[in-house]
Amino acid sequence: MKINQTHQYDQNLDAVFALFADADFMAKKYTTLGARNFKAKTVSLEDSHLLVDTRRxxxxDDNTPAPLKKFVGEWNRARQKEEWNKQADGWHCNFKVEISGVPARINGTMHLCQTEKGCENVVTIDISSSIPFVGNALCNFIGKNVDKLVRAEYKVIKEHLESVSA
Known part of the structure; x- marks a missing residue:
């Protein structure tokens, strides 16, 4: 399953990118979104390169289809690794999210670039599984949840930026 979203911000590229490199903001964002036990294992920014490795x-979702319940619990441990590189047209990120015990791969990219009115983040996510039969259903279930979560993350980031620039 593929997810594509474009997030528009009124703030400049540097202000928005700073949040992707701020472990305190990440903790606030994920807690706001309902996660618990957040840990930033690595947040390392050097010149034009940012590495992020987090756990939470x-x-x-309460509406987990019965055949998928053996793959997911009420809470799942997630590890997210991001590698950002600054290029002439903005910041580019490759990331992956591993969910303990869930036989699916979540890989994606982000491209954060300046626009005339601020900046935008183009997010692309690919969810796949090699499990026969239930793999497609699992990817669709995860995809719907990830799509909703990424939209909610955007809302939290946007509201934070608006509150600090008001």
Whole structure:
């Protein structure tokens, strides 16, 4: 399953990118979104390169289809690794999210670039599984949850930026 979103911000590229490199803001964002036990294992920014490695427990949708319940619990441990590189047209990120015990791969990219009115983040996510039969259903279930979560993350970031620039 593929997810594509474009997030528009009124603030400049540097102000928005700073949040992707701020462990305190990440903790606030994920807690606001319902996660628990957030840990930033690595947040390392050097010139034009940012490495982020975080862990958190995320709640699972109450409407989990019965055949998928053996793969997901009420809470799942997630590890997210991001590698950002600054290029002439903005910041580019490759990331992956691993969910303990869930036989699916979540890989994606982000491209954060300046626009005339601020900046935008183009997010692309690919969710796949090699499990026969239930793999597609699992990817669709995860995809719907990830799509909703990424939209909610955007809302939290946007509201934070608006509150600090007001």
């Amino acid at each position: 427990e995320v709640p699972v």
